[in-house]
Amino acid sequence: MCDSQFSDIHENAKLDVAGNTDNAKIVITIDTTGINSFSTGWISLQNDTTKTNILFNFFNVKSQTDFSGDIQWNVTNGATNAILAPRASVTVNSSAFNGNIVAQTVSNNNKSFQQSDSHYPDATVPSDSSTSTPKLISAPNVNFGSHKLNSATSLIGSWDGDFKVSGEKGQEIKINVSLAQNFKYANSKDTGVTWQLVKSDYSSGTLKTSSQDISTTPASITYNDDGTGDLIASWNHNRENKQYIFYDIQISKLNSVTEAGDYTATLKWELADSP
Incomplete structure (x- = not known):
């Protein structure tokens, strides 16, 4: 698991996730403190193995609450990943998305976008066990x-x-x-x-x-x-x-x-x- 500020992901950036074994489950928490909207920009997401699954968790660290704003997802390649933002609105602008989305609402701007459980079979959504x-x-x-x-x-x-x-x-x-x-x-x-x-x-x-x-x-x-x-x-x-x-x-x-x-x-x- 690793943490990231929203400003770390920007237009034309390249995000490399390296040093992981096959079938690894990676969670990247993006701190959305102080923002109402988030956009990846047109970025490329690269894994050092095609069998690594990445879950992007959008969370307001300061208030310890789920992000409730807008997310624009513009990743340009088809790495397997998932988006966890149960109170947010997610718009997928890239046909390369390959994974699952947990959100308040999901909008699809590409006809070729497909969402399937088979892409991210082990994405566990946290629940209140109490x-x-x-x-x-x-x-x-x-x-x-x-x-x-x-x-x-x-x-x-x-x-x-x-x-x-x-x-x-x-x-x-x-x-x-x-x-x-x-x-x-x-x-x-x-x-x-x-x-x-x-x-x-x-x-x-x-x-x-x-x-x-x-x-x-x-x-x-x-x-x-x-x-x-x-x-x-x-x-x-x-x-x-x-x-x-x-x-x-x-x-x-x-x-x-x-x-x-x-x-x-x-x-x-x-x-x-x-x-």
């Missing part, structure tokens, strides 16, 4: 309240805290939940309480419920990101409006608890489809 790859930001607690011994055999817990993920709007995110540690007595003996993930679904217009045991194996939550990434808020909205899907945690076999006390268990939350 949004394209789902991330688990915070996991909730579940509060079952205080109850007398043998007063109930089964309880639905209330969500306590935030449950948030980051991703792209409309993206389906799958999350696994499992029991990492059950309620235990003071002597570390397991209480025998069982755990389930309860799914309530109004998608068909009527309520349908199903349960997955999480005492020994993970259960799966499917969340379609509405752009907020706030699962609890989304589920509460669905519950109140009797639409779509929401989830609860249920504990059962409370009659197996024979000693009074404060009990704490640990749940494990993890994204199912992420590295």
Whole structure:
């Protein structure tokens, strides 16, 4: 990779890219700080090997933003290359262009101009991985309240805290939940309480419920990101409006608890489809 000022490329110039091996991928970043338009002039682009691919990246280094002006591309020979300018307008004035263009708009002033993926098969367009790859930001607690011994055999817990993920709007995110540690007595003996993930679904217009045991194996939550990434808020909205899907945690076999006390268990939350 190398950097260049826009003034380094001008009329009748010759740009040599030397010292590269076959199939090398070269990125030349052109700093467009302080300009609104760019033109190569009628220049010749020479590679020391015909198998070298060059990507020209137009970027405003000072503001750390993509160039959003006009680009006039007038290279007079057919070296394989690519132009990366996702916010710019690119005009190709040379019939010798041989590669790919990523731009806001592309204008072609030559009938013989052709743009084909086969010319630059490995040109990767950068993406914001923080949004394209789902991330688990915070996991909730579940509060079952205080109850007398043998007063109930089964309880639905209330969500306590935030449950948030980051991703792209409309993206389906799958999350696994499992029991990492059950309620235990003071002597570390397991209480025998069982755990389930309860799914309530109004998608068909009527309520349908199903349960997955999480005492020994993970259960799966499917969340379609509405752009907020706030699962609890989304589920509460669905519950109140009797639409779509929401989830609860249920504990059962409370009659197996024979000693009074404060009990704490640990749940494990993890994204199912992420590295």
